Structure formats: structure tokens, C-alpha cells
Amino acid sequence: MYKDLKKGISVVEVGCGAAIPTKTLATRYPQCKLLATDICADNLERAKTTCQGLENVELRVMDACNASSDLNEKFDLAMMFDVYHDVPYPDKLIAGIHRILKPGGMLLMNDIGAHESITANKEENAAMFGMYYTISSLYCMPTSYKYPDGAGIGACGGMELYERKLKDVFTDVRKVAKDIGLFFLCTK
Template sequence: MCVACEMNLEQMESFAQRMMQIINEGSLGLMISLGHRTGLFECMKTMEWATSVEIAKVANLNERYVREWLGAMAVGRIVTVDNTGKLFNLPKEHVPFLTREGGNNIAVYAQYLSVMGGVEDRLVQCFETGEGIAYEAYDRFHEVMAEDSEQTVLSSLVEDIIPLVPNGLEKLEEGISVLDVGCGSGKALLMLAEHFPNSNFEGLDLCGPPIKSAQEIAMQKELKNAIFEQTDLTNFEFERKYDLIMAFDAIHDQARPDLVLKSIHGALETNGIFLMQDIDASENVCNNLDLPLGSMLYAASCMHCMPVSLGQNGMGLGAMWGVERAGRMLTEAGFTSVKEHRLEHDVQNCYFVAHK
């Protein structure tokens, strides 16, 4: 009997339709990224029904490109089109998830599609050789990551995240030393430096451009209590002790997370605390089947987090290393108490509070 005769035709048809949907939705994601980057969503939220000519004029963009983009948005049910096919409207119910209004802009994450897709050719080679990819190969990664961080970290840093640390706000008010490991462009540290002038803040990151950006902003704002340094944390020896060390979505990217965690433990004062935000997933893929952003997180891990670690001859744990493994590695690094916290606004991360 032929193999085709043994197949479930209904299941085959269902999967074929799903594949078509995946291609459709993936393409729509790229168009949503364009709408975010060009400011078209921000423009349309201020308009009622309008033509492509009117929208392009307000957005100061080329009408022909705007018209084609509107077509993609209409068939994707992101915007509404009237029966003439000439007038378009962004429903008010969609606005909070496509613009900066409300702090729930999911369009920000659509940018990762093109960022990750930009290294596909190199990644194909990595599948053959097992090699990694340098951070510098990812165009706009730090820019997109900073936007992502604005929603998951900055929006709730003072009100929700720092309070996870026992007496965290009070200590910052009084004056303590704080280190941000893998600080990127330093937005979290800069915000805290402004809020708590009695405390001193230091940011470290492997990549030069985001550190330079953080340094420039600190100078512009005349923040004397915030300094930034470019460094590889793998074998970094801290010259001072800190009361609080933070790492936001940064540890799993390191070449050697185990060594970095041990260094962090050693760099803390006797009663110091390590606050770590990382992906809220399991090391067992079976437990991740229903994660809200499971496919995206595995894709980001495969196409960015794992390769950049391997590119430094590292462990290549990836973003999906799992909260179980993260907890074990914190304990192995010497931390005596490790607690996990979930925050309502952040569906993809777990917040670990580890005591020395």
C-alpha cells in the first residue's frame, strides 16, 4: 500500500491551510514593523476615515508606498477599508497595541522579525559549522531591544520591579551602589540615576555603540552618579563591591553565564542582592507548548541569543535555558536564597531575587 493512501487527508488539508496562514501572518508582521518604524500607526490614530493621499501627506511619506502598505493592513484586518477601497481607518480598539498610547505596543516586537531575518544567510552556515555570530552582525538589535525594554522594564521599574528587592526603594533613597550587567543603552540605569541622586550607578555591556549612547545621555543630563563601561564580563574582575546588581534579559546571552553569575556573587556586599530578569520558560520544551510567545522566543533564541554566545566560544544556552536551570546556576554561583516573581505587565519574563 502506498504511503499517501495511509495518510489522513483531513489532517493534511488542515496543515496545508495552517502553513499558508503562517506565511501570511509572518508577512503581515513585517508590514506591521514598517508601520511602526515609519510612524504610520501613530499618524492614523489621529485621523478618521482617510485616503492614502491624505495619510501620506500627514505622515510626510510617499503615497505609492503608503497605498500598498494600506492594502496589506486592510487584508490583514489591521485597518478597516470602506466599500470603495479608497478610505481607511485604524479602529480605536487596535490603537493601544499598535501605538505608544497605553504602553502595550505589540508592534514593537514585530521589528525582531526583520532583525533576525537579516542574519539568515549566516545562520544557515552556522547550522552546518556550529559556529556563532557576532553581536555586530545584528542591525538595529540594540535599538529594538531598547524599545522593548521601555515597555517591560522602564514602564514598571520604580513602581513594580525595584520593590521586589526588600526595602529596595528606601535603600536607593538613602544611597547605595548599583551595577547593571549587560546594560545595553543604559535606559534603566539612567532612569534610576535621575530618581535617586543619593545612589551611585554603574553600567557594563559588551557592545560599544550602546555604551557610547548611554555615556552621551548621562553627560547631556549632567548625571554625576551614572557611569558606563564597555567590557567582556566572561572573566571580568570587579574592583569594588555593590549593594545591588541587576541584569535585565542579559545573562543567558553571555558566553559563560556560570562564570558571570559567580563574578556577580563575588561582587556583592555581604547583604547584597542580585535582581535578574530573564525569560519565563522551562528547560523542558513540553512545558512550553502553550507559552503565549513560545514560537517567537525559540526563534529569538535560535537566531540571536544562542549564536551570539557561541560567537564568543561560549556555552550557547540561549533564551530558553529555563527557569529551572537559571535557579540551579544561581545556587551553584553561591546565592543562598533565590525567589521567583512574575509581574502582570510582563508575560515573557521571570524576575529572580537572589540573596548573597
């Protein structure tokens, strides 16, 4: 991937918020073309400030579940950081990202490294996961449940669930790291 980034690839960040990862890649690899997307226009205003002056970055309000067909098989790399557990329709999101990736394209997904089992989380780090359950109850799950049939996964939905869902769509799914954050690298 490093060699590809140096040559220049097309990258999309889904749920970009302030687009700090987009800015980092755009600055380090100016030959890459990046699209930072978020469903929330207010987040893109923050991203606009972050990415000001970067000519290789485009910002777009977009629901990745329903990305326009002009983006089909357009990207070599999709990035999504701390987004999956908040979305109301995670299966549609993963399918939408898969659709906009080129054959052989990759998804780098980061989320909280919780287990599906409350007991396992408690044994691993009760204080930290207690905080995540609280935040999740007050923000993550209501964010998802405000939509009809929202999944309501929440911050402690579990890496086991994420891995199963990713394997339903991608040909190769690897856990790259697990600490407080968990990374998956998935190939189309």
C-alpha cells in the same frame, strides 16, 4: 530595598545596552552611585546618550566574568536584564557578579520566562515561544556559540535552569514575578 535606595547605595547594571534602568534609578534616587557596564563599546555609546548629564552614573566597558579586583564587594545591588541567556559563560558571569557584590548584596535578574521543556512552553503560549525559539536560533545562540565552549542557552533556556544555577552561588534565590518576563532576586 526602597529605604536603601533613598539613602543611597552603589548599583551596577551588567549588560546595560542603552542603560535605561540605570537612568531610571539615577534620576529617581540621585543619592545612589551607579555603574553601567557592557562588554560592547557600541552599547556604551548609546548608554552615554541615555545618561547624559547624570553625575551619579559611570559607564564602563566591562566583561563581568572578569571584573577588575577594585570592584570586589563594591556593590549593594547588581541588575541584569535580558542578558543571562545570551552570554557564552553564564556560570562565570554569575560568579563574577557574586564577587563584586557586598556581603548581603542583591542581584535583580530578569530574563524570558520560558521553561526548559519545549512541550511546557508550547502548552503555555505556542505563538509567543515559537517566536522566542526563532529569535534565539538566529541571534542568542550564535552570540554564545561564537566563543569556545559557549553555553548556547538561548532565549528559552528555562527558568528552572536559571534558578538552579543561581542557587549554586547565592544564599537566597526568589522568583519575584513570572509573566512574559521572569525576575529573580538573589542575596549574597
